[in-house]
Amino acid sequence: MWKWLHPYAKPETTYHLTGRLIPWFSYLSIILLTIGLVWALLFSPADYQQGDSFRIFYIHVPSATLSMGIYVGMAIAALCSIVWQLKLADASAAAMAPIGAVFTFISLVTGAAWGKPMWGTWWIWDARLTSQLILLFLFLGVIALHNAFEDKVMAGKAAGILTLVGVINIPIIKYSVEWWNTLHQGATVSKMGKPSMTLDMLWPFIFSYMGFIFLIVVITCIRFRTEILARNGMRQWVRDLAVKGES
Amino acid sequence: MQFDSINAFFAMGGYGFYVWLSYGVSALMIALLIFMSCRSHKKTKEQIAKRYHRENKLREAAKKQAEQQTQSQAELLEEPHESTS
Numbered sequence: 028m029w030k031w032l033h034p035y036a037k038p039e040t041t042y043h044l045t046g047r048l049i050p051w052f053s054y055l056s057i058i059l060l061t062i063g064l065v066w067a068l069l070f071s072p073a074d075y076q077q078g079d080s081f082r083i084f085y086i087h088v089p090s091a092t093l094s095m096g097i098y099v100g101m102a103i104a105a106l107c108s109i110v111w112q113l114k115l116a117d118a119s120a121a122a123m124a125p126i127g128a129v130f131t132f133i134s135l136v137t138g139a140a141w142g143k144p145m146w147g148t149w150w151i152w153d154a155r156l157t158s159q160l161i162l163l164f165l166f167l168g169v170i171a172l173h174n175a176f177e178d179k180v181m182a183g184k185a186a187g188i189l190t191l192v193g194v195i196n197i198p199i200i201k202y203s204v205e206w207w208n209t210l211h212q213g214a215t216v217s218k219m220g221k222p223s224m225t226l227d228m229l230w231p232f233i234f235s236y237m238g239f240i241f242l243i244v245v246i247t248c249i250r251f252r253t254e255i256l257a258r259n260g261m262r263q264w265v266r267d268l269a270v271k272g273e274s
Numbered sequence: 275m276q277f278d279s280i281n282a283f284f285a286m287g288g289y290g291f292y293v294w295l296s297y298g299v300s301a302l303m304i305a306l307l308i309f310m311s312c313r314s315h316k317k318t319k320e321q322i323a324k325r326y327h328r329e330n331k332l333r334e335a336a337k338k339q340a341e342q343q344t345q346s347q348a349e350l351l352e353e354p355h356e357s358t359s
Contacts, residue, residue, distance in 0.1 A: 079287035137296040269322035
């Protein structure tokens with residue numbers, strides 16, 4: 028397996044592979060998101076308690092769970108980069124940080140816009156909301172550290188350590204609704220056994236969720252390739268590519 | 275279809291402002307992220323190309339200078355030979 032994997036540790040191979048994958052993942056993402064969100068806005072029924080404000084759910088939940096997913100992915104990459112000194116792992120961790128920050132921000136804004144009509148307030152310092160806000164600050168800290176050093180290796184190390192320390196926040200976010208009394212409602216989709224939703228709400232959710240996953244993959248690929256170029260600027264293949272000006 | 279008219283669709287049962295705020299901010303942020311990512315990719319490439327051209331220019335200038343120096347040195351060395359013979 029390692030023999031098979033080995034060529035993908037070469038920046039040039041990975042750069043071209045991700046370049047070929049981007050269009051396909053983009054099509055998938057656009058199709059899934061279009062189906063999911065049109066279904067969510069037009070065809071899924073309104074919640075019997077929350078009315079049409081429930082339609083915020085279809086972006087709030089994917090963005091919130093995926094922001095944690097991105098953080099875990101970034102932490103795994105940071106661990107690989109620190110333990111095995113994999114340069115590509117470091118590049119991918121740097122690529123993921125801004126995407127995670129954007130999705131965390133979206134989850135907070137959509138949460139506020141949902142909280143206002145449902146709870147009567149945009150913001151409250153409760154466990155779920157506060158820990159998610161800390162996640163946003165962690166992402167911003169990681170981005171800042173990546174940009175703080177001229178030397179990319181040192182920057183990667185500093186950002187990686189912050190990332191690994193911040194992993195403690197992930198279970199806190201996940202279980203905050205169970206550990207503390209909060210305004211935030213408990214899990215809807217991932218309840219053990221049957222999800223507590225009707226199918227005509229669950230399907231559009233699954234479509235938009237998958238769409239967001241592929242969207243994240245696409246943006247990660249774009250940023251990852253930029254990081255590869257920036258880290259290999261002195262290599263001949265990068266220079267040839269830059270001079271030719273092809274994507 | 276859950277809505278009877280376009281107006282009902284935009285009103286979202288009275289929650290229009292909150293729903294469209296959510297979808298609008300999300301779309302805007304994601305569009306911005308994609309735009310910035312593509313731009314930084316292009317810029318990174320341009321910078322690498324620029325540095326490559328600058329280094330090339332410097333290298334060629336150095337080569338030219340070195341050639342001129344060796345030429346003038348050769349002339350200096352040749353001159354006394356010519357005058358004596």
